[in-house]
Amino acid sequence: MNDTQRLGQRPGMRVPILLAAVALIGAACGGGGTAAPSATATPSPTEAASATPCTPVEIEWFVGLGTGENEEQIPQEEAVVEAFNDSQDCIDLLLTVVDNTEAADTLATRIAADDAPDIIGPIGIRALQSFGDQLLDLGPYIESSGIDLSQIEPGLVEAYNVNGKQIGIPMAVYPSFIYYNKSLFAEAGVAEPPHEVGEQYEGEDWTWAAVRELALKLTVDTNGNDATSADFDPANIDVYGLDAQFTEHDARAWATIFGGSGSAVADDGTTAQWPDNWREGLQFMYDGIWTDHIIPDETAVDALAAGNTFQSGRIAMDVVHQWYTCCVYPGEGDPAVTDWDIAVLPVGPDGTITSKLHADTIGILDSTEFPDQAFEALSFLSQSPELVTTWGAMPAIESQRDAFFAALDERFAPLDIDWNVSTLMLAYPDNPSHEAxxxxxxxxxxxxxxxxxxxxxxxxxxxxAAIDAHIELLQEIFDSAN
Amino acid sequence: MTTTSAAVPIAAEPRPTGRWRAFRERESVTGLLFVSPFIVGFILFSAIPMLASLVLSLTDFDPREPDEIHFIGLTNYQQMLSDPVLHESLGVTLRFALLVVPLTLAAALGVAMLVNSRLLAGRHVFRTLFYMPMQIPLVASTIVWIGVLHATTGWLNYALEGVGLPGPNWLQSTFWVGPALGLMGLWGIGNMMLIFLAGLQSVPTELYDAAKVDGAGPWASFRHVTLPMISPVLFYNLVIALIAAFQYFTQAYVVSNGRGDPDRATLFFNLNLYREAFGFFHMGYASALAWLLFVIVLGLTVVLFKTAGSWVFAGGER
Incomplete structure (x- = not known):
């Protein structure tokens, strides 16, 4: 090889030079995307907040970990974002909506890629277990901003205090109760379930045993025989007496609905357990599906309005959360669910009423570069009642609830739904949570x-035997955490 | 080979002058420029991620806590030995491969022969129809199949009931869900059929004529003419089908809610890998699983290539 040969002429060097050239061209064309603001080019959070006029900073709000990603909810979220952006010049709030099934993966990947959003939520208690460690402690910000949390039940505020960090301001709560199809009750000729705590049903205490008896009368086969009849055909069921739709496969949730509060972890924080009332709860579920045939199995659920079983018009009683108001369409379905109401939950095997509770908050990831601005945006969002309305949630702030229920009344008119049931059930949350x-x-x-x-x-x-094996498996899983 | 080279006129090989060398070098640069999109793409999107996954497989990387990454040596690989879920997923995948690979090969070859037959009227239409499902997105077609296979409302069970057979609970039964997925797989044999069709059309008709003269019937013609002549195509499809079986994911994810339901009967290797990576955030372990899959598939492919010499007919040589 000639010593005077230029670098580019050396065969071995051509490919690297070519790659470098491509990289340079890419960089020159601005391939860096939304690069993080440099320390010199961007004012510090304090400067940004106080300077007038200011250079707007981008704050990204990531939606999808809980509710909020449905097509009909997005326009309302966009409207709130627009209202916030119009209200000030220093923060440019951006909305990112991700499908719920991919949201956790997407967020984890973005955190790993150092491209995390600033605000995440609405986020439920379950999702919080996955990302709680990555959230900013809002305590100091709440204190300095003077936000009043006294209108929120202390227990709810406490639910978002994880390891001494206040990682969210409760925005939405979703107690559970019984949705019931009044037409099916009328067809079966049975009285409607109680609306008050402590009220009896047909002279008997309102317990899960009473619910079972009622569900047997409401479960009807295609020949018109109910499940109390000797001629009842479990292979051809037309109407099921009971369901707890969208509970899907979650054994903790099923156990809590029918058995009451409990925990799969003992007080020492490391020992696996399955409390007796949870065993009873799962036994109730199992008997309901396979012995009494009052609860649909998964195959039947798939055939009932693709999982939205109450909407199928073939479920008489359905234990679901407040958020289910999102998905009842009185004008649709075959048969349509034109007349329905809600009832209180019965007393469980542990002697108490348990209304499995879901709750949503909005949090700030601790990786944010602009925590002050992120908190300013979060404060605006958490005090926007239209958001909780579109999420179908009961506002955590008590003073906003009347407006919320009035909006629901308008939506479901001329039905006169007894929303007092929902408020009553809020007093019986599962503690510890089934998502703990x-x-x-x-x-x-x-x-x-x-x-x-x-x-x-x-x-x-x-x-x-299945539960015993499950406890052993849980113990192995718990042990592997150490 | 030497004879062939000697037959090429010497004049065609220019003298290696300096000018010629410069031309060849310019030509190489031009060639490299043309292939550079692939090279850059391969390096950025295949080679570097592969290398990264190899490195990650030696760590406890959790994407939620990227700063907490630790080098743990071969621990992830050791963990595989005692991971019952991995062993289950391997069993599910292997059983599925044993069922589906021969099934799809036979079905694709059968359909290819059918649409290659001169006796079939409108065979061009049928070729299109059999290929058409390939144009439908996999998730969409899987959702349609879930409806078709539903135990109480699915068309298939309606049809079975119509002929007096009890329809199984295809998707919720641990026994039937494998065959159900196999049945679903038949929907996507279009590509394989096309490759077989090309192979069938390249068989010289003289061979069939000669076989007929020798008294061969349809089966003997197929056994002794068609099969040997399309054996390279069969081999290619076999390798591709085997790799696809080990990479099976989308349909299982959609059918089983991403969890391998019922009772892990559809927890394929890749689904388990996905759960480890994106469900449990065990990215290090998932990377190790990816390398295990790579080694398994590579090993099986090598074994197939080793056996190819004994049954694949390649241009007069065996």
């Missing part, structure tokens, strides 16, 4: 869903 912390959360949660799937799909299951 477990060591190695994602794996343990997945194992619980495996158990739920097994119960939902296996007609000849030895339930006690």
């Amino acid at each position: 912390y477990m060591p190695n959360f994602q794996e343990a949660d997945s194992a619980n869903k495996d158990l739920g799937s097994k119960i939902w799909n296996t007609p000849d299951l030895d339930l006690d």
Whole structure:
């Protein structure tokens, strides 16, 4: 090789030079995308907040970890974002909506890629177990901004205090109760369920045993025989007496609905357990599906309005949360659910009423470069009642609830739904939550869903043995967290 | 080879002058420029991610806590030995491959022979129809299949009931869900059929004429003419089908809610890998699983290539 040969002429160097040239061209064309603001080019958070006029900073709000990603909810969220951006010049709030099934993956990937959004939510208690450690402590910001949390039940505020960090301001609460199809009750000739706590049903205490008796009368086969009849054909059921739709495979949730509050983790925080009332709860579920045939199995659920079972018009009673008002369409369905109301939950095997509670908040990721501005945006969002309305949520702020229920009344007119039931049930939340912390959360949660799937799909299951095996599995999963 | 080279006129090989060398070098640069999009793409989107996954497989990387990454050596690989879920997923994948690979090969070859037959009226239309499902997005077609296979409302069970057969619970039964996915797989044999069709059309008709003269019937012609002549195509499809079986994911994800339901009967290797990576955020372990899959598929492919010499007919040589 000639020593005077130029670098580019050396065969071995051509490819690297070519690549470097491509990279340079790419960089020159602005391939960097939305680069993080440099320290010299961007004012510090304090400067940005105080300077007038200011250079707007971008704050990204990531929606999808809980509710908020439905097509009909997005325009309202966009309107709130626009209202915030119009209200000031220093922060440019951007909305990113991700499908719920991909939201956690997307967020984790973006955190890993150092491209995390600033604000996330609405985020429920379950999702919080996955990202709680990545959230900013809002305590100092709440204190300095003078936000009044006294209108929110202390228990709800406490639910978002994780390891001493206040990681969210409760925005939305969703107690659960019984939605019931009044037409099916009339057809079966039975009285409607109680609307008041402590009220009896047909002279008997309102317990899950009473619910079972009622559900047997409401479950009807295609020949018109109800489940109390000797001629009842469980292979051809037309109407089911009871369901807890959208609980899907979550064994903890099923156990809580029918058994009451409990925890899969003992007080020491490391030992796996399955409380007796949860065993009873799952036994109720299992018998309801496979012995009494009052609850649909997964195959039947798939055939009932693709999972939105109450909407199918073939479910008489359905235990669901407040958010389910999102998905009842009185004008649709065959038969349409034209006349429905809500009733209180019964007393469980633990002797108390348990209304499984969902709650949503908005949090700030601690990786944000602009925590002050992010908190300013979060404050605006958390005090926008139209957001909780579009999420179908009962506002955590008590003074906003009348407007929320009035909006629902307008939507479901001429039906006169007894929303007092929802307020009553808020006093009986599951504590600890059915979505509460477990060591190695994602794996343990997945194992619980495996158990739920097994119960939902296996007609000849030895339930006690399955639960015993499940406790052993949970213990292995918990142990692997250390 | 030497004979062939000697037959090429010497005049065609220019003398290696300096000018010629410069021309060849310019030509190389031009060639490199033309292939550079692929090279850059391969390096950026395949080679570097592969290398990164190899490095990640030696760590406990959790994407939510990228700063907490630790080098843990071969721990992830050791963990595979005692991971019952991995062993289950391997079993599910292997059983599925044993069922689906021969099934799809036979079906694709059968359909290809059918649409290659001169006796079939409108065979061009049928070729299009059999290929058409390939144009439908996999998720959409899977959702349609879920409806078709539903135990109580699905068309398939209606049809079975119509002939007096009890319809199984295709998607919620641990026994039937595998065959159900196999059945679904038949929907996507269009590509394989086209490749077989090309192979069938390249078989010289003289061979069939000669076989007929020798008294061969349809089966003997197929066994002794068609199969050997299309064996390279069969081999290619076999390798591709095997790799596809081990990479099976989308349909299983859609059918099983991404969890391998019912009771892990559809927890394929890739679904388990996905759960580890994006469900449990065990990105290090998932990377190790990806490398295990790579080694398994590579090993099986090598075994197939080793056996190819004994049954693949390649231009007069065996």
